[in-house]
Amino acid sequence: MSEVIFDGRSLPVRPGQTVAAVLLAAGVRSWRTTRVAGRPRGLFCGIGACFDCLVTVNGTPSVRACLTEARPGDVIATRDGAGRAV
């Protein structure tokens, strides 16, 4: 079974799907909150231009979920506010 781990949950992934697609297919609409007002954010432009869909993948912060292909075993984590430098 091909799965990724999202904040401790197992979500199914099909080959070539983006991280954003895996999350939306599982009903997850937001995976980040904003720095100033803590607003929830998820996919917006969907093609790498808006940076709203930033997420942490395998420890690498600020990855665009719309561009990054999910691979089985990936660990995906939500991010609050400004995030961390490392």
Next chain:
Amino acid sequence: MPVVRCDVVVIGGGPAGLAAASAAAAHGSVAVVDLAARPGGQFYRRPADVPPTPLAARCAARGVTMLTGRRVFLVESGFTVHTDGEPVTADAVVIATGAHDRPVPFPGWDLPGVLTAGGAQALLKGSRVLPGRRIVVAGTGPFLLPVATGLASAGARVAGVFEANSPARFARHAGVVWRHPDKLAEAARHLAVLARHRVPVRNRHTVLAAHGTDGVTAVTVAKVDRDWRPVKGTEWRIDCDTVAVGCGFVPQIDLGTALGCATDLVAGTAVLRVDGRQATTVPGVFAAGEVTGIGGVRLSLVEGMIAGRAASGVDVPVRLERQRAGHRAFAAALADVYPVRKGWLGNLTGDTLLCRCEEVDHHTVRAAVTELGARDARAVKLLTRAGMGWCQGRMCGDAVACAVADLTGRAPDPTDMTRRMLAQPVRLGDLANDTLEDR
């Protein structure tokens, strides 16, 4: 770090870029650099288990080096293309970086569940995933129809397609439309699919606001006049979990402007100025596709074929120039029928965000003009941080320019918000690795 050397480097692997690369590869060595994992751009986006477009296969057969998954942050004169991988050097550059949706802000447009029409289509075409179950499609332009038919055919309930303009204006362009019967047939096909799925399609209607707390749960739509001002008493509410919005496209010209390429304002958006050979005002730099003006896939392919030849120093056949003129005439008609009108500004509330990244609302932008004395969008950017966030003004640039112009009475200048020395965020580690060993 090793360097990729070639005669022509093409930035962007969509229709224009692949056509340019394929044409140039007949005369010399060519590399294509693209952000995505696979070539094709937005139009030829396909799932991973489907072979890429034949055009990409032709490039491969002609020996084109395909560098995918690379962010190009700077093109240096001479030319060196700097990426988060190895740099590419070439004698000529073709900029074919395409365009992204032009979003027009409305109250609630930053709620999860509101996404661009292009984003909804990319999700479906690339990953076979729907952004939601009950979807409202809104904005303006012919692109809304294929987005809605795609979503409906894949099993979404499309609760309505709301086009803010009226296609009746095509009557003014009957001569041009008559010469492109294929486009009419395409629109008719989309409308037939939507009718079969019982999707209501309303012209001169728009989404006034999206409602919800953690995500969108409903929208208010209304009839609008020709300037996009809502007609009082026509508002109604539609329950939905997703809103796909798009008001045309914004060409991604930043690599060209950073090189010093001149721009023109076409239908309110800045495009790279090109001559008959698709050459920009900077020698050795060519541009093709949506960066020279929004025109669709056929125009992009023709411009790419011309740019690829021109960048190789080869003559351009008159046949291609004639095709380009025909497609450009149709694009001009579309731009006239589907403009962004000012009425959307009247629907904003003070707390509607214009800049999503830095969370700058309409009230703050207005105060920068009326209280702090800003006279253009660039001054507003410096005073409010609008356009200084992750997207560098890609999402808010046009909106802020329009909001400021509305207050100052001057014409909006979108280039105020689109100057970017670096076109992509760069990690310090990438910069440290980015040295040309044998320079």
